[in-house]
Amino acid sequence: xxxxxxxxxxxxxxxxxxxxxxxxxxxxxxxxxxxxTSNDMPWGLLVAGYTFLVSGIGGCFIGSLGSVxxxxxxxxxxxxAFFLAIxxxxxxxxxxFVELGxxxxxxxxxxxxxxxxxxxxxxxxxxxxxxxxxxxxxxxLGGRNRTVARVACSFAFLAALVADGSVGSVFGMVNARPFxxxxxxxxxxxxxxxxxxxxxxxxxxxxxxxxxAEKEQLLGSVRRVLVVLLGINLLFIAWKxxxxxxxxxxxxxxxxxxxLLKGPLSVRFWLLEIMAGLALPLILLxxxxxxxxxxxxxxxxPLIIFGLLMNKMNIVAxxxxxxVEAVKSDTYVRMGGYSLGEMGIVVGAVAxxxxxxxxxxxxxxxxxxAEHAQTEGTPVxxxxxxxxxxx
Amino acid sequence: MxxxxxxxxxxxxxxxxxxxxxxxxxxxxxxxxxxxxxxxxRPDAAKRYAMxxxxxxxxxxxxxxxxxxxxxxxxxxxxxxxxxxIFWNEVLVKEEDKYPQTKKDxxxxxxxxxxxxxxxxxxxxxxxxxxxxxxxxxxxxxxCIGCKYCAIACPYGARSxxxxxxxxxxxxxxxxxxxxxxxxxxxxxxxxxxVHRIDAAEAKAASENRPVRDGEIxxxxxxxxxxxxxxxxxxxxxxxxxxxxxxxxxxxxxxxxTGTKPKVFYLK
Numbered sequence: 001x002x003x004x005x006x007x008x009x010x011x012x013x014x015x016x017x018x019x020x021x022x023x024x025x026x027x028x029x030x031x032x033x034x035x036x037t038s039n040d041m042p043w044g045l046l047v048a049g050y051t052f053l054v055s056g057i058g059g060c061f062i063g064s065l066g067s068v069x070x071x072x073x074x075x076x077x078x079x080x081a082f083f084l085a086i087x088x089x090x091x092x093x094x095x096x097f098v099e100l101g102x103x104x105x106x107x108x109x110x111x112x113x114x115x116x117x118x119x120x121x122x123x124x125x126x127x128x129x130x131x132x133x134x135x136x137x138x139x140x141l142g143g144r145n146r147t148v149a150r151v152a153c154s155f156a157f158l159a160a161l162v163a164d165g166s167v168g169s170v171f172g173m174v175n176a177r178p179f180x181x182x183x184x185x186x187x188x189x190x191x192x193x194x195x196x197x198x199x200x201x202x203x204x205x206x207x208x209x210x211x212x213a214e215k216e217q218l219l220g221s222v223r224r225v226l227v228v229l230l231g232i233n234l235l236f237i238a239w240k241x242x243x244x245x246x247x248x249x250x251x252x253x254x255x256x257x258x259x260l261l262k263g264p265l266s267v268r269f270w271l272l273e274i275m276a277g278l279a280l281p282l283i284l285l286x287x288x289x290x291x292x293x294x295x296x297x298x299x300x301x302p303l304i305i306f307g308l309l310m311n312k313m314n315i316v317a318x319x320x321x322x323x324v325e326a327v328k329s330d331t332y333v334r335m336g337g338y339s340l341g342e343m344g345i346v347v348g349a350v351a352x353x354x355x356x357x358x359x360x361x362x363x364x365x366x367x368x369x370a371e372h373a374q375t376e377g378t379p380v381x382x383x384x385x386x387x388x389x390x391x
Numbered sequence: 392m393x394x395x396x397x398x399x400x401x402x403x404x405x406x407x408x409x410x411x412x413x414x415x416x417x418x419x420x421x422x423x424x425x426x427x428x429x430x431x432x433r434p435d436a437a438k439r440y441a442m443x444x445x446x447x448x449x450x451x452x453x454x455x456x457x458x459x460x461x462x463x464x465x466x467x468x469x470x471x472x473x474x475x476x477i478f479w480n481e482v483l484v485k486e487e488d489k490y491p492q493t494k495k496d497x498x499x500x501x502x503x504x505x506x507x508x509x510x511x512x513x514x515x516x517x518x519x520x521x522x523x524x525x526x527x528x529x530x531x532x533x534x535c536i537g538c539k540y541c542a543i544a545c546p547y548g549a550r551s552x553x554x555x556x557x558x559x560x561x562x563x564x565x566x567x568x569x570x571x572x573x574x575x576x577x578x579x580x581x582x583x584x585x586v587h588r589i590d591a592a593e594a595k596a597a598s599e600n601r602p603v604r605d606g607e608i609x610x611x612x613x614x615x616x617x618x619x620x621x622x623x624x625x626x627x628x629x630x631x632x633x634x635x636x637x638x639x640x641x642x643x644x645x646x647x648x649t650g651t652k653p654k655v656f657y658l659k
Contacts, residue, residue, distance in 0.1 A: 031576040032537065033555040038474030042539035042552060101537015101552070101577025109516030109536055120540050121515035175509060175649050176546035324548045326500040326645050327483040334474065 004362040013355040020348010023341045024098045032101050036336040041320045045338040046099035048313040049346035053095060054127065054167055055189065055308065056088025056353070057160045058197025060134050064157040067141070067150050073218050077201050078153070080365050082138040084200050085160070087356050089127060089134075091349045098345060119170040126163035133159045164193045171319065179244065179256035180319040188236055188315075192308050195229045198222050199304040204357070206298035220288070223297055226304065227285050234278055237311075255322045259332055260314060264321065269314050277307010309346075439506075439526040439626040440584055440608070441654040443636045444499055448620035451497040453482045455612035455621065459501075462585060462611035464567045466557030466574075477551040479582035480612050499621070501612065502549040502582035503645070503653030504528045510541035510550065519579075526626075526654060527584055535578040542579060546649045550581045584623070585610035605631040626654070 027034050037044040063082040066075030074081075097103045106124075115121050137152035168186030175181050202222045205215055244257025260269050281300040287293075323329045459480040460467055466477045485496040508528045510519050518534035519541050521527070542550040556576045567573070570587040574580050589608050596603040605624050613621040624631035633656075636642060641658040 031555055032552075033576070038472065038554075039476075039542065039550070039552055040474045040548070042542045099538075101539070101579075102535060103537075105516070105534065105536045109518070109534055113517040113534060115512075115515050115517045117512040118515040118540070120513070120538055124515065170540070174513075174544050175651075176544055320543070324546050325483060326498045326547055327485045327496055329485070336472070336474070 004359060010355060010358060013351040013358070016351035017348050017355055019344045020346070020351060023344030023348060024094070027098045027341050027345065028103065030341075032099070034339055034341045035099075036339045036342060038333075038336060040323055040333040041317070041335065043316055043320060045313065045342040045346055046095055048316040049309070049342075049349065050092050050096040050099065051167060051189070051316065052309045052312040052346075053088050053092030053349060053353075055164070055193045055196045055312075056092065056200065057085050057130065057164050058193035058195065059083075059085030059088065059200055060130070060137075060156055060160040060197070061194055062197040062201050063137070063141075064153045064160075067146075067153040068157050073214070073221055074201075076214065077205070077218065079138060079141045080204060080361070081197065081201055082134055082141065082153075082156070083360060083365060084204075084353070084357060085197070086131060086134050086138060087353050088200075089131060089163075091352055093127060093131075095345055095349050119166060119173050123163070123166040123170055126159065126166045130156065130159040130163040160193075161190075164190055171315070174319075176324050177319045178247075178251065178253040179322070180315075184236075184240060185315070188240075191229065191233055191236060192311065195226070195233060196305060196308055198226050198229065199301040199308075202226060202297050203301035203305070204361075206294050206301065211294065216290075216294075219293065219297060220290075223285050223288070223293065226300075227282065230278055230282050230285070230304065234282075237274070237278075250328060252322045252324075255332075256318045259321045260318045264332055264335060265314055265317055268310055273307055273310040273314055276303055277310055278304075281307070437524050437627070439654065440504070440589065441526070441624065441626045441633050441637070441656065442501065442504075442584065442610070442613075443622040443633050443642070443656045443658060445618075445620045445622075445658040446498065447641075447658065448618040449482075449497050449499060449616075450618050450620075451482055451484060451495070452617060454615045454617055455480050455499055456482055458611040458615035459582070462568055463571050463583070464557075464573055465551075465580070466553070467560065467563070468555075468558040469560070471554070475552070475554045477553070477557070477580065479551070479580070498657070499612070500547060500549060501584070501655060502528060503547055503651070503655045504584055506652035506654060507650055509544040509546065509649070509651055513540045513544035515540070525589065527586060527589075528581075529583055529586060530580060532572060532574055532578050532580070537577040537579065539579065546646045546651060547653070550579050553578050553580065585612075 035044055035046065059081040062074060063078040063080075063085065065071040066073075066078050097106070100106060110121065110124055133152065133156040137149070137156040140149040140152035143149065165186050168189035171177075171180040172182055172185040202219065205211065205219050205222070208215070211219065241257055241261055244253045245261070247254040247257075259265050281304045284296045284300040284303075287296065317335065321332045321335070323331075323333050456478060459465070459478075463479055465479055468476075471477075480499060480501045483496075483498045483500055485498075487494045487496070504527055506526065508519075508521060511521050511528060513519075515538065516534050516536055518531050518536070520529060520531065522529055537552070539552060542548075542552060553574050553576050557574060568587075570591075585608075588610060592603055592608045596607070603625070605628060608623060610621075610623055613623050622633050622636055624633035626634050626637065628634060636658065637656045639658060642656045643659060644653050644656055646653075
């Protein structure tokens with residue numbers, strides 16, 4: 001078991017986590033008056049932060065590659081990937097909890113008066129189911145029964161697919177918001193989850209001091225997959241923009257696309273989402289020069305994750321920036337900006353994931369093979385779950 | 392398959408099939424026309440309360456907004472940020488062009504009490520529900536979790552969020568309407584078509600063993616309208632004033648493409 005050393009990074013993450021925690025408590029006491037939202041733009045940074053964090057469900061997709069799909073090179077990372085998925089989704093649910101106006105009513109309301117036509121109801125149920133199944137899969141991966149692990153991972157994978165689709169449907173089923181309405185967002189959320197899943201794995205592997213040959217090979221494979229997925233994401237964004245612009249005239253979809261491309265959201269769209277979150281990582285990942293690959297991935301993967309946070313913020317804002325009013329307005333909804341409390345909660349949530357992962361990695365996830373037969377570094381036969389040998 | 396292809400189609404069977412197809416097509420067309428005409432009484436709903444607002448008569452005085460606030464105890468917090476004020480009935484004004492060619496569009500906007508309400512489908516805990524007996528879209532405040540999805544789903548921006556506990560000027564204290572429940576921070580609210588007035592009128596009619604008369608229910612906004620631009624009644628009663636008005640060529644509804652079938656009609 002590796003000794004856990006307190007690093008400056010962990011101290012900073014701890015402070016940010018505490019900041020987020022107190023921001024959350026303050027918001028619960030103060031109510032959602034403390035957020036930068038309004039009747040015209042009811043969803044703000046916390047909803048964007050929630051959709052970003054629950055996209056960490058992609059960790060489950062990556063964790064399932066080995067045991068469910070037989071891609072053995074990913075098997076050594078399965079437990080870490082599942083762990084990250086569980087933590088990010090749980091923290092994401094915590095973020096949406098403080099976003100609610102009356103959060104404590106939710107538990108009874110979900111059970112006592114469920115509305116089966118509501119995408120939000122299904123989202124809550126699906127994510128809860130996912131958490132249960134993925135915790136089972138996580139422990140099953142650490143156990144000795146490979147059949148159980150395979151079954152648990154398969155169920156968790158299916159639950160993740162359904163849950164991720166349902167968060168996309170929360171936006172995609174809103175007929176009143178043409179920029180969101182339709183098939184695009186559920187598909188986009190699915191793509192983002194896969195990207196975040198691969199980026200999280202790339203980051204955790206690239207930050208390791210010394211890499212085994214298998215992990216270097218894995219990193220190379222993740223790099224190639226990320227390049228493809230980022231390319232697809234770029235195409236998605238391009239087509240979303242083109243179809244929005246082609247709507248033309250006074251159409252809400254057109255106005256939202258214009259807000260994103262050259263309106264109030266354009267700076268963070270072009271600079272933070274496209275340049276920092278997509279273009280720069282693509283440039284960094286494009287080269288396959290072996291001796292700098294680890295460093296380039298260590299820089300590119302957090303940029304990708306940051307870019308996807310910006311993507312969620314832009315999607316959430318663009319869908320609401322065109323007023324839904326009886327009389328067609330010729331102005332965009334005035335954005336009040338994000339409050340310190342909201343920013344504190346989202347930053348604190350991310351810091352919590354980082355800190356919790358770091359501690360768990362040192363104390364539990366990175367344990368030697370003897371303690372966990374199917375964890376990292378365990379030589380088992382090809383075809384077995386948890387095989388570290390790259391195929 | 393080959394047999395089918397080889398089978399000869401005689402003139403009689405061709406005429407039969409073609410005739411049936413054409414009859415079905417015509418019937419479908421007729422039926423869809425009836426569907427599009429929303430004013431036919433619906434057998435599944437005892438009442439379909441609706442509002443008609445004559446935009447030619449409306450002078451944009453906003454008396455309806457004030458009456459609504461007083462009647463329904465909505466917060467009048469002067470310190471509320473723009474975009475956080477609570478209006479169950481707001482008069483929206485849009486000015487176009489410059490003097491002397493200025494054109495003003497004035498549209499009073501209550502809740503539209505849609506027949507296919509997107510807010511009801513959106514609410515995860517049934518805090519927003521449809522009173523099918525009367526065609527009203529109402530809110531159970533004690534169930535609302537404040538997720539704001541109904542506000543996101545409403546295509547008309549008719550919902551207000553209580554960002555904090557409501558507050559009023561000092562003069563208002565002690566002068567609240569006891570028939571309307573007070574709201575509080577963290578929940579959503581909206582126009583109810585003055586459901587307490589509907590309840591009272593229906594109870595009175597029931598006690599006198601008679602149906603509710605047309606014009607007997609008068610929401611606060613209608614009562615105060617100086618231009619008599621607003622009308623309220625039951626669309627299922629073919630003799631009601633609103634049932635007559637919605638047949639007018641001037642009658643239209645907003646954002647029909649969303650499929651919500653709003654029950655607030657405007658007369659152009």
